[in-house]
Amino acid sequence: MSTPPVSDSPSHRSGSVAVIGRPNVGKSTLTNALVGAKVSITSNRPQTTRHRLLGIATFAAGKDRPAGQIVLVDTPGLHKQQGKFSASAMSRVMNRAARGALEEVDAALMVVEAGRWDEEDTLAYNVLRDAGIPVVLVVNKVDRLKDKAALLPFLAQVGQEREFAAVHPVSALKRNGLEALVKDVLGLLPEAPPAFGEDEITDRSERFLAAELVREQLMRQLGAELPYATTVEIEHFTTEDSPKGELARIGAVIWVERESQKAIVIGKGGARLKDIGSKARQQMEHLFGRKVFLETWVRVREGWSDDETALKAFGYE
Template sequence: MNSLPELPPHRAGLVAVVGRPNVGKSTLVNALVGAKVSIVSPRPQTTRHRLLGIATFQDGQILLVDTPGLHSDSRRAMNRYMNRAARGALAEVQAAMLVIEAGQWREEDEAAYQVLAEARVPCVLVINKTDKVKEKGSLLPFIAKVTGGREFAAVHPIAARRQDGLRPLVASVLAQLPESPPLYGEDEITDRSERFLAGELVREQLMLRLGEEVPYSTTVEIERFEEDGNLLRIGAVIWVERDGQKPIVIGKGGERLREIGSSARRAMEHLFGRKVFLETWCRVREGWSDDEAALKQFGYAE
């Protein structure tokens, strides 16, 4: 009598996604989850909060802890908060992914590696943005240089934006996790509320549409979040730090604020799967990003 082939054990666990700013951590999380749970822009420090992305596969479930980029600037309360959030993500994880950019190994990459080495969790090295490397033959020497004298459970060159190389990466990450049934439902994609995600989608538009410095002086507070049948009524306040920044956000005749609101609304409707009525305002709170009390009010809490 023939026996049935033994299925591989189901695995599940928490995996921190760590690296310096702007290496593509959030893009990778979204690609693995299969939905947009982390906002993305070309700017460093787009991610400010620790966020859980739930990636469910046949053989296991990876709970991706997307973190702010580790960086050396700790002069302001916001920077210190983001570094604490990134380091705090390692407290309960079973594994980690160190995400770097192909062809680059900077001091901040080394600092991120040292943080992971101190945490003593299995670390998979993810070399992202390989699609931007013109000389593909340079990748092998680069990998040899980065891995020399450093310990990694596996190494995976990928292009998260194009979803290249993700299947073998998933297999390597699952191999680091304990045997466990799924920890979340198959249709769940994040532990964050729709209210939180709404604020992030507004902030994403600020990062994409404003000039060099202003986006870092803005944050978003959701004042109203009401369900009206299949309609969501959302009121969002965009906070800036100085009076001179307010007209920049609003734009001539309110045009830029309308564009921000319109794009954010469409993104919400796509993510939430229902109609959204969004109102936006811009207000000033002097120096909020260096004010611990203001940070807590706006949701930047450990």
Template sequence: MNSPTYRAGHVAVIGRPNVGKSTLVNALVGAKISITSNRPQTTRHRLLGIATFEQGQLLLVDTPGIHREQKKAMNRWMNRAARGALEGVDAALLVIEAGRWDDEDTLAYDALRATGVPVVLAVNQVDRTKDKTTLLPFLAKVSEGREFAAVHPVSALKRKGLEALVDSLLALVPEQPALYAEDEITDKSQRFLAGELVREQLMRLLGAELPYATTVEIERFVEDGQLLRIGAVVWVEREGQKAIVIGKGGERLRDIGTRAREQMERLFDRKVFLETWVRVREGWSDDEAALRTLGYHD
């Protein structure tokens, strides 16, 4: 009897901001490697999630959301990162929100079709759809006139519908051995992930606008026996923003640090000593040179 064929390949995960791409990648990988929040544009970097299954391995390229507005260098950089993720992939996963298709979804779909790779549609957040009878007509509507290799209603948060989605994606990648070891979950370093976990708390705990004027740089990352000693700088663009991040008596910055440290300890499976500082660098988000020094590389 022949053993089942093993498949492995790259899949770009694309969609407009805030449709749950990172939550879906984390659910498929089985570990938190992409930060999440209810704010659009939480993801700023391309990040590889390695999802290994009995029948194959999916290398999921999580990307910033493609969006029309390109007001600042940061927005232009994120669009380049999202489009650059399409190079050399075997398939693409377009993630949309159940019950909604707008111009930015069309923009993402058109970018995928231009590459010629097969596209699987994941209709996410179906758990939020109160009237389930509207789902089938919606699936039919978004599929009309568009080429999808498969369409899957899923809930990344509740981990529903993921097995069938994995089967469809594995069918589109080459027959070959695994490209990464079974225990590897991302190509990013722990240092990078530490910075992202601090930035996640900035996205979650600050107001609607301020997180977009912040970024995080890890200045120190030292292994001290079983302890990780990490020093993180939160960069803002104005002195007034610095005061907001720190909060009254330093309370908000302590809260950000505590929550980020707990996430790090869970992900790295070891004790973490985290120090955080806030510094000002005017106009960093609209300065290509500043972006490069802060780790935003094409």
């Protein structure tokens, strides 16, 4: 970690903000958009995010806005524990990670999907209300709302008998509405110097990010159930000089729960595993800023997702 810069402005704002909501509302997409870089993986599947991580968003002073740093705590989606996956040890770990994110933050962003509020949104709101911190409601995916006239009635309905420090309709994917959101969030943070250097974007290591980028491809390419039976472990991560510049050599093990799942991940003639590795490698090179040589293997550990000991061994908090 580099030494945090000293702020020249006494009005500099800095603090931590939890990003909370039910699964698949765009919490990680919002975190990435605010940071300006990909620190959290995304897919169209619920519960893609399994770990709590920090996304560090640093802002210069703007019109009617002080300079500031927002340390975003991206979290797994809060969900009711029902069904096969949601009743597993993995599900319990994810819910604990989401709730634990509220312990030492200055404020929270509650992310919901435009036009939709269900019992898991109510669960997330109640958790935030009980935490006693300022909550900004972020109504995401407004670009997908077919009937734009329905937005105002939806906002009015959600705001009934619920208290928010501010309400912001946004499209995190298209980065619309974020400037006003940043201004209001900075206004909720204390006057303080930045906690991280302005070139830092996350607290996680490249080793962790490499595993997540492989898992992102599993979430995107596999069928409905299989991604939840997979996890990724980095066996080795070394960096060396090469004639074309710095090279990272990475070995990643994809763990599944059954032999039949192993065959699906590998694919006919190894085609799917090759495609997963190729796309993950491209993402790593973009994020790490250097060439990557990636090797992948698939191994079986029965019942790992419902085994607390196995989860700890795989780095789940």
